[in-house]
Amino acid sequence: MAEEVQVFGYRSGSFSRRIELALKLKGVDYEHIEEDLLNNNKSDLLLKYNPIYKKVPVLVHNGNPISESVVILEYIEDTWKHNPIFPEQPYDRAQARFWAKYIDDMVVPAMQKASLSKEEEREKAIEELHKKFEPLENELKNKKFFGGDEMGVVDIVGFVFAGWIPAIEEAVGFKLLNHKFPNLRKWIDEYANHTVAKQVLPEKDALVIFIKNVSLKRKY
Amino acid sequence: MAEEVQVFGYRSGSFSRRIELALKLKGVDYEHIEEDLLNNNKSDLLLKYNPIYKKVPVLVHNGNPISESVVILEYIEDTWKHNPIFPEQPYDRAQARFWAKYIDDMVVPAMQKASLSKEEEREKAIEELHKKFEPLENELKNKKFFGGDEMGVVDIVGFVFAGWIPAIEEAVGFKLLNHKFPNLRKWIDEYANHTVAKQVLPEKDALVIFIKNVSLKRKY
Known part of the structure; x- marks a missing residue:
């Protein structure tokens, strides 16, 4: 068809x-x-x-x-059931759904707040963001992707970090992730090198300009 | 097992x-x-x-x-795949997931706001709530439940209305739903008469007392 x-x-x-x-x-x-x-x-x-x-x-x-x-x-x-993006077993599926929802409910708002923070409120906003990132850092222990060896739904939902954190950091001039997040940094690198994901990732320099010019004046 | x-x-x-x-x-x-x-x-x-x-x-x-x-x-x-609570077809499943999420993201906060509203802000809060309820009223046209003839996931998520609206209205002394929502009223009645649901619905008088004494002083 x-x-x-x-x-x-x-x-x-x-x-x-x-x-x-x-x-x-x-x-x-x-x-x-x-x-x-x-x-x-x-x-x-x-x-x-x-x-x-x-x-x-x-x-x-x-x-x-x-x-x-x-x-x-x-x-x-x-x-389209081939190349599954959700785990097969119900319990693993539930965990994936939990983290996907966690990213949207908890991490995305904290990331927006930290990125847009004024200098005097920044330290607190970054600290809050780190608290939200900690469970994800832990989830990535000994794993290439949240989905394991292959990208899964949590990785896809996490596009909002993988595609944006490096560009936001450059645009705003401060780090969203520090040395306590080696797994997430490694994951961002794996993302950038993934044959399929890199076709979709925004071009960093253009995104930096976009964030500087437009996005920081509104909600990105 | x-x-x-x-x-x-x-x-x-x-x-x-x-x-x-x-x-x-x-x-x-x-x-x-x-x-x-x-x-x-x-x-x-x-x-x-x-x-x-x-x-x-x-x-x-x-x-x-x-x-x-x-x-x-x-x-x-x-x-447990028997007695399904999600529709079988992918598109229908997506619609059910959409409305379940809509209830939690959009309607529950509006309902909390209206229920807890002070008199001077009430009219506006109720109007906002009605706007959120309108699409659900429409979804129930010519249907007994959101799931059709049987309860489905949207009905289950909607427990927060079915179980609570009548008791909240009695506790706070004003209506959350007016004459523009006949389908939702009918649905609340169907809920109360459903053999299984009524085993789970809170006893109204006790809930009214609970809301009056406790819940309106915090977030319910």
């Missing part, structure tokens, strides 16, 4: 890149439709497909739209 | 009741372990099993702990 797969996304953000990465890991061809979020100029189709949140990413599969990045990742796994 | 299933919960709250309801719908026997959250007197086992959030619910299955109520519901479905 000829399938139609479209991703409504925004490549200067990180959430729709999760979807692109998952599809590429599965080897599923898709059409990317870039939304002009910078000018808040959202397409009619995006508003139609995601009337609740009016946000990217939206995956449209044979005309059927799905929103919310982790919901989309589950759909991708349910639909 | 003799299975050991434990639910660490708090029966005056609603999140661990989701887990009890799902297990009952599946016909899975479990042991309930009540945590004394009222006095913030959490057991050592709870802290051991959920070191990240230190919250209920935790499901412990043959010694393996799982936290976060929706993650637990997914685990329950993956582990």
